[in-house]
Amino acid sequence: MANTVRLDQDYPDISKSQDLYARATGLIPAYTQTLAKGPTQYVDGVAPKFLQRAKGSHVWDVDGNEYIDFNMAIGPISLGYAYPVVDEAIRRQLDDGITFSLVHPLEVEVAELVREVIP
Numbered sequence: 001m002a003n004t005v006r007l008d009q010d011y012p013d014i015s016k017s018q019d020l021y022a023r024a025t026g027l028i029p030a031y032t033q034t035l036a037k038g039p040t041q042y043v044d045g046v047a048p049k050f051l052q053r054a055k056g057s058h059v060w061d062v063d064g065n066e067y068i069d070f071n072m073a074i075g076p077i078s079l080g081y082a083y084p085v086v087d088e089a090i091r092r093q094l095d096d097g098i099t100f101s102l103v104h105p106l107e108v109e110v111a112e113l114v115r116e117v118i119p
Contacts (some may be wrong), residue, residue: 002060011046012048012061012063012065013065014045014046014047014048014049014061014063014065015063016050016061016062016063017048017049017050017061017062018045018049020024020049020062021039021049021050031049034074036074037071037074048063048065048067049060049061050062050111052064053082054069054073054081054082055079055081055082056080056081056082057069057080057081058081059081069081093106
């Protein structure tokens with residue numbers, strides 16, 4: 001019996017993603033502020049271009065399709081998305097602000113922790 005190869009053409013519906021892509025054309029250079037996550041990195045008409053939400057290792061596109069995010073948000077998401085401990089720390093910090101014109105004490109604390117881990 002001969003081997004057969006079958007290409008699965010049952011792609012998810014990405015029509016909302018395609019619509020947003022069309023709206024961004026000529027409006028946002030390269031369609032994003034970070035080229036590594038730009039829609040031109042993936043197969044046009046097959047892969048979604050816009051994600052709506054994320055939890056753990058999964059992401060959902062604007063059309064509601066669920067995927068495993070093997071890219072890990074282009075690398076920095078080691079704990080997964082919407083990690084409760086991290087999200088709660090962010091909520092607490094929001095009351096004081098998150099972007100300042102001078103250095104924040106947390107930058108020193110994080111640097112000290114990094115130094116402990118990587119002497």
